[in-house]
Amino acid sequence: MMLAAQQFPRLLAGLVPGATMSFANHQLIHGPMDLSRHGRAASEHPLLLEIERAGLRGYGGAGFPSATKIAAVAAQQGRPVVVINAMEGESLSGKDMLLIRHLPHLVLDGAIAIAMALRSDRILLAFDSGAAGARRAVERAIAERPERGTPGFPEIVGAPLGAAYLTGQETALVAALNGKAAKPTLTPPYPFERGVSGRPTLISNTETFAQIALIVRHGATWFRGLGSERAPGTRLVTVGGAVARPRVVEVPGGTTVRRLLDASGGVTESLQGLLVGGYAGTWLPPEAIDLALDPLELSEYGASLGPGIVFALGESACPVAEVAAATAWLHRESAGQCGVCINGLGAISAALLELCDDGYHSGSYGEIERWCGLVSGRGACALPDGAAAFVSSAMATFRAEFEQHARHGHCDACLDRRVLPLAGQELLAPRPSRRLVAA
Ligand SMILES: Cc1cc2nc3c(=O)[nH]c(=O)nc-3n(C[C@H](O)[C@H](O)[C@H](O)COP(=O)(O)O)c2cc1C
Ligand code: SF4
Structure with missing residues (x-):
């Protein structure tokens, strides 16, 4: 079975709750990835143009255009390193861990396609060493890849790191991968210029690579077949707080906050406010429930969806x-x-x-x-x-x-008990569930 046009969900297609999708099942659902026509390197690469036409923006928080970032790495001298940023230090988010634990091959496909385009020989998958089940899922997925050891294909290495909010920040991540303390460094040089082992380094979020895996297969027009002009495609959002079923949902771009909350079982009490974008995000009044998750609409409130987080604050909390x-x-x-x-x-x-x-x-x-x-x-x-x-x-x-x-x-x-989850502190309320649903 291959994903059809307008197929929904996309990223979460075929997911069995609690299970890690095997490479064989992944191939059945998404079909093989044809990299033969993507054999050229550098900034004129067809995949890069397709990613640009798709309007793909990174899902790590800042929403930077992915094609611009990849082109900046392609323009450097030296063989680049590709880093999958699955650190997910933001305690309100659950999507990255969900992807690497349950759908790792989608993430690896995207990273392999980009590494081939950049003629990179090394992919590092950086993840929280303490996250339950993550290490096993990553090791098993890497071992299952048929390209392993094939000349011309990049080596894929899991990089378990001590988790902290800052470790996912890109210069801190480079420092950690270079064996130093995970603290941000002054820029320039930026990682795209000098990163892991002093080499040009592309760092992108887990979901960004998973979306690229779909663009490689289906192209930009297919990608834009869901979502809106300003928010093309679908995205994962972690919904938490005063909802019946906190969880990660996949939604078409431009979906309203109300629809997201409904997909999480609906609100369980009157709302005082909504936190959009996580701990670097923006609090909005309850009336914002009818806002679309659209960059322009959100920016009118000074907000953005960040790494894909909506938290509903109920009236019982302070x-x-x-x-x-x-x-x-x-x-x-x-x-x-x-x-x-x-x-x-x-x-x-x-x-x-x-x-x-x-x-x-x-x-x-x-x-x-x-x-x-x-x-x-x-x-x-x-x-x-x-x-x-x-x-x-x-x-x-x-x-x-x-x-x-x-x-x-x-x-x-x-x-009373706090409701916002803070990593490393006693959890006073359930973290957003790693369970998923497409809305
Ligand atoms: C304090 C801080 C923490 C961050 N943590 C993460 C993280 O855990 N995961 C992530 O993908 N990006 C994180 N970022 C953003 C990264 O620096 C970087 O922009 C991102 O990985 C790029 O991926 P993208 O282009 O796919 O969005 C963080 C940024 C800051 C300032
Ligand atoms: S001390 Fe400097 S590097 Fe560390 S979090 Fe603050 S601004 Fe960032």
Whole structure:
């Protein structure tokens, strides 16, 4: 069976919950990947043009055009390395782990196609060494590949790394793969210029490679057959919070938030707000439920879908306590090597935590929004920018609750369990499920 035109779901086709798809089943569902017509190298490569026509943008968070990035690597001297970024340090996301645990061959296909186009001899699959079942699934999938050892095909190596929020940031990932501490480094040089072992390095997200595996087979016109002009194709979104069945769903681009929540069993209580894009994302009011997941519509609210995350905050939770806890976590996860994180993010975090105390208030509440403006664009990586957007959008969305806390200290709900999952801390609520559904 091959995927038909308009087939839906695409990425999740044939998935059996709990099982890792074998290479044989993967071939049955998606058919073989014909790389013969993709034998040319460099920036005129037909696959690159097809990826550009498809309008593919990376699914790791920033939504950067994939063809531009691949072309930048192709233009370098030296044999490139291809890195699959499956670190998924964002605790609100479940899609990358789901892909490598259940559908690893789709991800490997995309990486092999790109490595062949770039004449790369090495693919590294970087993943969280502590994630249950990941190592076994990766090792088994690599061992199953028929191209293994065939001259002209790249070597594929699993790279289990210690997980942290920052390890997935591309310069930190390069440092970790080069055997150094997983901390961001100053750019330039960018990884596409000098990355793993000093070689030009293409780093892309797991889902980006899985989508490329489909574009190689079916082309750009097929890819654009679902979704909208501005959000072509489908994408995976991890839905969490006050929904009946938190999970990863595949949706056509441009789907509304309401449809996503319905696909996750519907909301379980009235909503106070929606977090779109994760811990570097944006809080929106409940009325945003009818927004389409379309880059333009979202950008009018200063938001983007980031790595594909929507979290519904129910009325029983305290938004101030949730934002304070998540910001303290982001501060702890920062590498502590730039003043902007040590001082700026530290001060923001301390002022937020103070709002949930019951004692003395220093009055620094009034400074938080100004401090958020000051930290943006000042660090060696985008962590403080994301944290500032997360905090300032929360203060705009939950203005009344923040002012209430500034006047009276903690509320009753501050003392309840936290609902936002933070890796490395006791999970006070279920993480978004790795289960999947197509909506
Ligand atoms: C703090 C931070 C953490 C990040 N973590 C991840 C991650 O876990 N996985 C990921 O794919 N990208 C992550 N990114 C984005 C990567 O730096 C990079 O842009 C991405 O892997 C590129 O893939 P794409 O072009 O397919 O989107 C992170 C960025 C920042 C600033
Ligand atoms: S900006 Fe913050 S997280 Fe990024 S490298 Fe500097 S200290 Fe680390």
